[in-house]
Amino acid sequence: xxxxxxxxxxxxxxxxxxxxxxxxxxxxxxxxxxxxxxxxxxxxxxxxxxxxxxxxxxxxxxxxxxxxxxxxxxxxxxxxxxxxxxxxxxxxxxxxxxxxxxxxxxxxxxxxxxxxxxxxxxxxxxxxxxxxxxxxxxxxxxxxxxxxxxxxxxxxxxx
Numbered sequence: 001x002x003x004x005x006x007x008x009x010x011x012x013x014x015x016x017x018x019x020x021x022x023x024x025x026x027x028x029x030x031x032x033x034x035x036x037x038x039x040x041x042x043x044x045x046x047x048x049x050x051x052x053x054x055x056x057x058x059x060x061x062x063x064x065x066x067x068x069x070x071x072x073x074x075x076x077x078x079x080x081x082x083x084x085x086x087x088x089x090x091x092x093x094x095x096x097x098x099x100x101x102x103x104x105x106x107x108x109x110x111x112x113x114x115x116x117x118x119x120x121x122x123x124x125x126x127x128x129x130x131x132x133x134x135x136x137x138x139x140x141x142x143x144x145x146x147x148x149x150x151x152x153x154x155x156x157x158x159x
Contacts, residue, residue, distance in 0.1 A: 007055045011062050018066045025110075026063055028056045028085070029075035032097065036077075050081040050128045057084055064088045073106060079124045094120065 018024045030053050038045030051057070061084065063070055070089045074082065077097055085092065093106060108114045125131050 002054055004055075007058075011055065011059050014059060015062045015066060018063045018068050018070075021068055024063055024066075024068050024070040025073060026060060026070055026089070027073045027075060028052055028060065028082075029073075029080065029095070030077070031075070032077065046078070048128070050079065050125060050131070052080060052082065052085075060085055060089070071110070079122055081125055081127050083126055 034047050034053055036043070036045060047053070052060075060070075060072070071091045071093065072082075072085050072089045073093045073095050074080065074085075075095045075098065082092070093109065095102060095106060098106065105114075109116060
């Protein structure tokens, strides 16, 4: 479980570093431990929210308040609701889960070596309320889900 006091110290440290910079590259998002298929009791599935995990929004707000130009690199395996980020940072790079050469590709784009013209193949919802909770079956001990479902979302919530 994250430690709020430690997170506050780390955010304060990030703010101090940001204040000394000409620009900030803020890497935010999630990883495969919070966006994945549920296949075991110790390998749970997706979260029931599209918000940035932990205190990342607090970090973004604190860095933005320094007024140092800020670029966000979003690392994720699904769309996230990043409303504050979209309204307050100078640019957002969508990284998805960058592979082995992802850092090089990102740097080439950031420094203008390439100018990708790709378009997002999906819509980013503003909140989880814009996403239908669609399940074709009820979880069961005999089914493929073995009674598991979305993290923090119990089968009884599904009706």
